Amino acid sequence: MNALLTLSATEITTNRLRLRKAHDADIDGLIELQTDPQVRAHLGGPRPRGVVEQYFDANGISAIADKPGTYVIADEETDQFIGTLVLDRRSADLPGHVTEEGGELELSYLLRRGRWGAGLAFEAATAMLRAAAGELPDQPVLAVTQTANERSLKLATRLGFQRMGTFEAYDAEQTLAVADLHSFKARSPMSGPR
Numbered sequence: 001m002n003a004l005l006t007l008s009a010t011e012i013t014t015n016r017l018r019l020r021k022a023h024d025a026d027i028d029g030l031i032e033l034q035t036d037p038q039v040r041a042h043l044g045g046p047r048p049r050g051v052v053e054q055y056f057d058a059n060g061i062s063a064i065a066d067k068p069g070t071y072v073i074a075d076e077e078t079d080q081f082i083g084t085l086v087l088d089r090r091s092a093d094l095p096g097h098v099t100e101e102g103g104e105l106e107l108s109y110l111l112r113r114g115r116w117g118a119g120l121a122f123e124a125a126t127a128m129l130r131a132a133a134g135e136l137p138d139q140p141v142l143a144v145t146q147t148a149n150e151r152s153l154k155l156a157t158r159l160g161f162q163r164m165g166t167f168e169a170y171d172a173e174q175t176l177a178v179a180d181l182h183s184f185k186a187r188s189p190m191s192g193p194r
């Protein structure tokens, strides 16, 4: 695994968004992400609400708030929860790698259903990857998504990720895509291809 694990910035702002650490007021939104059938359509299906609520009752927000590279995407004006964005390391135990040792940076994104289709995931991911490119040495960043997850693949492509191939996991075909971290250095969150 590479040195300098992941992004350390605690807050990143864009025109419309604030990427920040999670706090207690985000719990309802986080529960919604885990239990919404549309959000979870390509992520193994919705989790039972009771199980998710129990998790937050037992662990509070800190399990998410303290995770390196894990951010809440919030509305810049109202601070309302929109989704989550994570830049962490893909465990060498999982399939889907572009280096022999594994542990590459991996991007993942989840937005509340009501906020899809406005370019918000693109804006958030661009800002996060640009911040990471300013902090970390150049290295590959992975995006792994079910091949059937058209919105996610489209977003990865718009961000500049290149498809490397596919593999089977969780009873579904997964697409592995990769980008060079430093390709995001000069990227503006509002200037991506539409």
Ligand SMILES: CC(C)(COP(=O)(O)OP(=O)(O)OC[C@H]1O[C@@H](n2cnc3c(N)ncnc32)[C@H](O)[C@@H]1OP(=O)(O)O)[C@@H](O)C(=O)NCCC(=O)NCCS
Pocket (backbone or CB within 6 Å): 038, 039, 040, 042, 043, 107, 108, 109, 110, 111, 112, 115, 116, 117, 118, 119, 120, 121, 122, 123, 144, 145, 149, 151, 152, 154, 155, 158, 194
């Ligand atoms: C994957 C996911 C984050 C994509 O969300 P999204 O809103 O479609 O993604 P983007 O931010 O790229 O927005 C693109 C859409 O916004 C539109 N848009 C509107 N204003 C825009 C702007 N200012 N800039 C860019 N796009 C804009 C685009 O035209 C595009 O619309 P279309 O989908 O009708 O073609 C979302 O579908 C999701 O949360 N899915 C469930 C979780 C999941 O499967 N995650 C992937 C595995 S990690």
